[in-house]
Amino acid sequence: MRLFGVLFRLAWRNLWRNHRRTIIMLGAIGVGVWAMIFMTALTRGMVDQMIIDSIAVLPGHVQMHHPDFPDDPSVSNRMLISEADLKKKFDGAGFKAWAGRVRVPAVISSERESRGVTLLGVDPDAERGISFFNYDEVDGRFLVDASDQGIVIGRRLAETLETGIGKRVVLMSQDPDNEIADRGFRVIGLYSANTKAVEEAYAFVGKATVQKMLHIGDTTTEVVFLSDDYRNVEATFQAVMSATDESVSVRRWYEIDTYLGTMLGVMDGFVLIWIVVIFLALSFGLVNTLVMAVFERVREIGLMLALGMKPGSILGQIIIESMLLLTLGLAAGNFLAWATIVPLQDGIDISVVADGLEMWGVSSMLYPKLYASDMFLATGVVLLLGFLASLSPAWRASRYVPVEAITKV
Amino acid sequence: MNIVFRLAWRNLWRHPRRTWLTTGAMVFSNILLVFMISLQFGMYGLMIDNALQVFTGHVQVQASGYNEDKKMRQTVPDIIPLANSIRTTLNSETVAARGWAFALASSEDRSFGIGIYGVEPEFEAQVSNIPGLVSDGRYLETDNAAEIVVGSVLARNLHVKVGDELTLLGSGLDGSFAAAVVNIVGIFDSGVNDIDRNIAEIPLRLFQETFFMEGGGHQIVVVGDGLEAVPAIRSTVQSMLPDDSDLVVLDWDEIQPGLKQAIQADMSSSFFMYLVLVILVSFSVLNTQLMSVLERTREFGIVMALGLRPGRLGRLVLLETAMMGLIGAILGAAAGGLLTSWFTSHGLAFPGMDEMAARFNLPARMYPEVNVLTLSAGPAVVFVFTMLAAIYPALRLRWQNPVDAMRVA
Numbered sequence: 001m002r003l004f005g006v007l008f009r010l011a012w013r014n015l016w017r018n019h020r021r022t023i024i025m026l027g028a029i030g031v032g033v034w035a036m037i038f039m040t041a042l043t044r045g046m047v048d049q050m051i052i053d054s055i056a057v058l059p060g061h062v063q064m065h066h067p068d069f070p071d072d073p074s075v076s077n078r079m080l081i082s083e084a085d086l087k088k089k090f091d092g093a094g095f096k097a098w099a100g101r102v103r104v105p106a107v108i109s110s111e112r113e114s115r116g117v118t119l120l121g122v123d124p125d126a127e128r129g130i131s132f133f134n135y136d137e138v139d140g141r142f143l144v145d146a147s148d149q150g151i152v153i154g155r156r157l158a159e160t161l162e163t164g165i166g167k168r169v170v171l172m173s174q175d176p177d178n179e180i181a182d183r184g185f186r187v188i189g190l191y192s193a194n195t196k197a198v199e200e201a202y203a204f205v206g207k208a209t210v211q212k213m214l215h216i217g218d219t220t221t222e223v224v225f226l227s228d229d230y231r232n233v234e235a236t237f238q239a240v241m242s243a244t245d246e247s248v249s250v251r252r253w254y255e256i257d258t259y260l261g262t263m264l265g266v267m268d269g270f271v272l273i274w275i276v277v278i279f280l281a282l283s284f285g286l287v288n289t290l291v292m293a294v295f296e297r298v299r300e301i302g303l304m305l306a307l308g309m310k311p312g313s314i315l316g317q318i319i320i321e322s323m324l325l326l327t328l329g330l331a332a333g334n335f336l337a338w339a340t341i342v343p344l345q346d347g348i349d350i351s352v353v354a355d356g357l358e359m360w361g362v363s364s365m366l367y368p369k370l371y372a373s374d375m376f377l378a379t380g381v382v383l384l385l386g387f388l389a390s391l392s393p394a395w396r397a398s399r400y401v402p403v404e405a406i407t408k409v
Numbered sequence: 410m411n412i413v414f415r416l417a418w419r420n421l422w423r424h425p426r427r428t429w430l431t432t433g434a435m436v437f438s439n440i441l442l443v444f445m446i447s448l449q450f451g452m453y454g455l456m457i458d459n460a461l462q463v464f465t466g467h468v469q470v471q472a473s474g475y476n477e478d479k480k481m482r483q484t485v486p487d488i489i490p491l492a493n494s495i496r497t498t499l500n501s502e503t504v505a506a507r508g509w510a511f512a513l514a515s516s517e518d519r520s521f522g523i524g525i526y527g528v529e530p531e532f533e534a535q536v537s538n539i540p541g542l543v544s545d546g547r548y549l550e551t552d553n554a555a556e557i558v559v560g561s562v563l564a565r566n567l568h569v570k571v572g573d574e575l576t577l578l579g580s581g582l583d584g585s586f587a588a589a590v591v592n593i594v595g596i597f598d599s600g601v602n603d604i605d606r607n608i609a610e611i612p613l614r615l616f617q618e619t620f621f622m623e624g625g626g627h628q629i630v631v632v633g634d635g636l637e638a639v640p641a642i643r644s645t646v647q648s649m650l651p652d653d654s655d656l657v658v659l660d661w662d663e664i665q666p667g668l669k670q671a672i673q674a675d676m677s678s679s680f681f682m683y684l685v686l687v688i689l690v691s692f693s694v695l696n697t698q699l700m701s702v703l704e705r706t707r708e709f710g711i712v713m714a715l716g717l718r719p720g721r722l723g724r725l726v727l728l729e730t731a732m733m734g735l736i737g738a739i740l741g742a743a744a745g746g747l748l749t750s751w752f753t754s755h756g757l758a759f760p761g762m763d764e765m766a767a768r769f770n771l772p773a774r775m776y777p778e779v780n781v782l783t784l785s786a787g788p789a790v791v792f793v794f795t796m797l798a799a800i801y802p803a804l805r806l807r808w809q810n811p812v813d814a815m816r817v818a
Binding site: 018020021024025027028031032035039042071072073074076105106107109111112113114115116117159160162172173174178180258259262263265266269274277278280281282284285287288289291292295350352353354355356357358 | 424426427430431433434437438441478479480481482511512513515517518519520521522523524565566568578579580584607666667668669670671672673674678681682685686688689690692693695696697699700703759760762764765
């Protein structure tokens with residue numbers, strides 16, 4: 001332990017003998033580490049937002065359907081489980097929220113235009129916390145109960161249809177016998193969403209109203225469940241699985257929207273590659289610095305060896321010096337990253353490229369997310385790879401033959 | 410000049426390891442830059458081509474406002490004669506007229522709301538790749554036959570195959586009830602889920618009869634020889650429209666602003682990453698050159714005392730840097746070019762890419778595009794930053810007093 005203390009002090013003092021070189025290297029490490037964490041935070045923020053937005057529209061972290069519904073989203077593939085049975089199974093079973101819904105493709109027509117929409121028959125009380133918009137932010141009002149006679153559509157869809165609050169629209173869909181079922185609705189509210197595509201895609205009506213229109217009694221096409229965190233839905237999934245049998249299929253969000261699941265994996269990979277690439281760019285400078293530091297001190301190292309210092313201590317001394325350099329750089333980089341990300345956490349407006357981002361499924365505000373785990377990852381990778389990179393110069397230094405080293409000019 | 414050149418070259422190899430480590434950093438970044446930039450250029454080109462060849466084309470004639478609202482009554486009147494005269498004026502076959510409407514398509518078992526294109530069967534294949542993607546049956550042939558081609562997902566959802574009948578229900582231009590019974594003659598498979606699920610095509614004349622279009626349509630698509638031809642085509646077509654008409658000529662960027670923005674968003678994030686890499690390399694160069702100047706302080710003092718001007722010494726340092734930078738640029742471009750060329754012939758794929766690529770209508774394998782620009786852009790920027798990094802070490806010499814310099818231990 002005393003030896004370590006001595007080596008540590010030697011390394012520390014050596015570090016500051018050539019303070020210019022050390023400061024430049026610290027600058028490089030600092031910028032590198034900052035870039036690692038900053039870029040990662042932006043990426044995380046983007047993907048998080050994208051996943052949260054998309055899950056909000058799906059919605060739910062776990063969903064239950066008739067096994068044929070995902071391939072053939074028709075009302076004939078509904079689940080023949082009554083409302084009361086669902087309640088018995090899932091109420092009080094510890095889900096953050098759950099709701100049964102009727103989801104069918106439909107055509108919505110105003111006197112001017114027609115469009116295709118996904119018609120959602122919902123129970124507004126059960127949906128609270130599941131819907132992707134806040135009921136209070138709806139222009140006009142949201143549905144009051146499951147047998148509300150009105151319809152709530154997106155603001156963008158209302159523009160396209162040239163309709164508005166108080167006007168009537170006609171919905172056409174098909175009932176289980178493939179007869180066209182249609183019904184007039186009065187528009188009672190307009191909701192906003194993060195992307196235009198979502199505002200055009202969904203129309204909300206009372207669950208009981210649509211069940212009556214489609215003649216499907218009190219059955220639903222899907223049941224959605226919310227867990228506390230989208231990254232950890234396993235408990236919810238298992239709970240739903242154990243409460244149901246093979247007559248239904250239960251899927252997690254990343255199985256429903258495979259693009260999202262893939263995206264999450266790809267981004268994790270990207271973060272690691274980015275950190276390693278930046279480190280590699282840094283490593284040339286790091287090794288260079290160490291090689292120079294050893295080179296300048298050949299005679300001194302020879303003398304220490306001649307005086308009886310063990311080669312292992314020389315090796316240790318160089319590695320400690322390298323680790324000190326990296327630690328200081330990492331501290332600076334982490335601090336810099338924290339200091340630049342925190343002021344940006346209220347969101348960066350990138351709406352100049354909003355249409356383009358919509359293609360990626362990303363909304364036009366970017367909220368950087370600084371995760372401690374990413375800071376640890378960057379720090380860990382740099383320390384580990386930095387240690388490996390310093391082995392070679394340190395090893396060479398410890399292998400000098402004292403006499404040759406001392407006499408070297 | 411010759412002697413300065415030789416001096417610089419020899420100085421460079423006083424510390425071969427240091428020089429190689431510094432050039433190594435440049436080569437590493439250059440390889441990455443060449444590879445990434447080539448990959449991006451290849452991807453952007455494909456993204457634009459693939460997106461435009463589905464429906465957009467290069468230039469379109471539409472009623473003003475149609476591109477945003479897609480309303481039925483925003484028509485191009487007498488669209489077939491107008492398309493014919495554009496064809497004659499441009500002396501080109503790659504011009505096609507279309508109508509678009511929303512309708513409920515019903516088979517025996519299922520009904521879905523879909524977008525219906527009315528197309529000119531003769532010309533559609535010249536402006537769109539959908540006719541070529543018919544994987545089952547054939548494309549439309551006759552101008553007003555009661556025929557339809559549908560996307561593969563739609564066919565699956567509707568439970569139909571080639572030869573089956575579909576009923577289309579919608580509303581006509583005047584808001585009246587529009588209906589048609591058509592035969593499925595072909596099924597296309599574009600690989601893009603949204604298109605295969607939501608789109609069907611019928612002959613334009615049938616479309617005009619069904620939806621009471623009175624000879625009108627919604628868009629005339631023109632494709633030219635590459636994107637460079639767009640402005641010329643645009644102005645020619647513009648000059649053909651009467652001054653008082655409500656029609657506008659839009660180019661692909663106006664029709665699909667998301668495309669260019671997606672590219673811009675992607676470019677700006679890659680730009681950040683490249684910048685970080687280049688800055689790290691400059692730090693490395695700065696460190697090396699500063700060290701090399703500092704360790705020669707005595708030597709420089711002597712030559713200055715002998716009458717050499719500091720300016721010449723400064724140029725010597727810059728020349729050394731330029732040599733090093735040139736080695737890095739050439740080796741980097743060569744190695745990067747080789748690596749990239751390998752991928753150009755073999756293609757690049759990583760897990761999860763097919764999911765993401767499908768979203769942008771891209772193939773699951775990427776082929777980077779190697780050309781003079783993609784090969785030289787990265788190395789050139791790295792070279793410039795290398796030279797910038799050498800300015801401080803070179804300028805330092807100006808403030809050096811020869812006598813003090815010679816006394817440095």
